[in-house]
Amino acid sequence: MARVPAAAPNPMNHLKRFRRPRRSPRTTPELAATPRPWARAAGLTAVVLVGAWLGLLIVGNVRAAVGPMNTTMTLRPSVTGGTKINISPLGALHLDSHVAPVRLDVNVDQLDPVRSQALVDHPERLSGLQDEVTRDVEHGTLDLAVRSCVAVVSGATALGLAVYRRPRRALAAGGLALALLTASGATAYATWNPKSVLEPRFSGLLSSAPSVVGNARSIVTEFDVYQRELARLVTNVTKLYDVTSTLPAYQPDPTTVRVLHVSDIHLNPASWKIIASLVEQYKVDVIVDSGDTMDHGSAAENGFLDPIADLGAPYVWVRGNHDSAVTQRYLEGIKNVHVLDGGRAVTIAGLRFAGMGDPQFTPDRSQVPGGKGVQEAAGDRLAAALRAQRAAGTPVDIAIAHEPSAARRTDGEVPLVLAGHIHHAKMEILENGTRLRTEGSTGGSGLRAVEGTYPDPIEASILYFDRDTRRLQAWDAIKLGGLGLTTAEVSRHLPKENQPGADQSPSPSPTPSTTPPSPTPSGAAP
Secondary structure: OOOOOOOOOHHHHHOOOOOOOOOHHHHOHHHHHOOOHHHOOOHHHHHHHHHHHHHHHOOOOEEEEEEOOEEEEEEOOOOOEEEEEOOOOOOEEEOOOOOHHHHHEEEEEEEOHHHHHHHHHOHHHHHHHHHHHHHHHHHHHHHHHHHHHHHHHHHHHHHHHHHEEEEEEHHHHHHHHHHHHHHHHHHHOOOOHHHHHHHOOOEEEHHHHHHHOOOOHHHHHHHHHHHHHHHHHHHHHHHHHHHHHHHOOOOOOOOEEEEEEEEOOOOOOOOHHHHHHHHHHOOOOEEEEOOOOOOOOOEEEHHHHHHHHHOOOOOOOOOOOOOOOHHHHHHHOOEEEEEOOOOEEEEEOOOOEEEEEOOOOOOOOOOOOOHHHHHHHHHHHHHHHHHHHHHOOOOOOEEEOOOHHHHHHHOOOOEEEEOOOOOOOOOOOOOOEEEEEOOOOHHHHHHHHOOOOOOOOEEEEEEEEEOOOOOEEEEEEEEEEEOOOOEEEEEEEHHHHOOOOOOOOOOOOOOOOOOOOOOOOOOOOO
């Protein structure tokens, strides 16, 4: 049989092996990596919200003058909206002025001295104060609205450009931000409630404001009276701010040590602002607190003590009858605080201090049977500690106790002893030569200021010591009018040996007592 020759190989068959197989359009990587529409929308929304928030945070605030006050107005993201007016250090007012995802924050930064003085000197201008404030607020909010639009759009656009790196996406983010801000403004306008100012919520020291200006019913029925009283209150606060910011400062020589003596703050948050102002203006080296910083000594009150760390000077403290062991332990953990108890001594700025905490804890202001003897026994222990310090070659310059009855037991053992408790400032020389300085209430008796007919004043003292002799050279007694009052007084006092024409030799040291001091009545527990 004849063989059939094999067919010649087709060269195209060989090339077919190298052909790239066709892929289904469904498996294209570019299409597979494309995010779903809802994911893209969520991402864009997140970029817009974050960018808008950053824009408001950086440049979205306006400084505006409202009446005699310099304020800062800011828009902040919020779930419930409303308006918050911060009046440091008195507290804050919260108004349910609108419902929108943005809140208006108004911070009262300071009072303008020129406008404040004009208001104080010309009370007749109070009649137009309401219209002036209204105009100032309108101008400030209009400026804030324009600035906020620019801040929101700029922030969202900039962040969109940084994230997407595409101008169209960045412009879309800016447009969406503007639309959201416009919708928020329209919502706020539609829900605006001008009557919310009649029903504010107070926090901080301002929580006492309703009892000062009257309840909601009297405000509605006697609005003219309320308006006048509110204007008077604004004027008084203006004077208080003006006084505390412009107190005359003594200019001592470099060898002078300055000690600020405060006492009986009684949970008044306004005290920290006043103390910080005094520390700055008088260049205070040491702050001495002779007790009753708290009101009930509870752990819930401990947060009130946190500003002490930022007052700018070492803080020497002894326990009062309104301060508990819980209070003392909390203060021991705050930087720059020196807690003195049991006669413990410490040297600060070249002066040596020793103190004894109050042996009683009576936050309810009750009289404890035998309380006078307990106080005198504590004073005797402090005197014994002073004698031990002198025997060791480290004599104490200033002793501290809360009760004057305990402080008197140190007569003859120390040149100067500081006390508080009675909410009334006084200076006296004891029988054996020790000088007793009893401070008034630096808190104006706290919120108890509204209990009596006339509120207690806010009192403090600046004590000037010679750095070499460590003796008292002079003291300034500072007295500010309490709640609703406008008086202010700073008086300079010199010890007898430092007065003009007196012998300028160093004052003699106290004579150690050989007999107990004459008994003195111990007052009630303020």
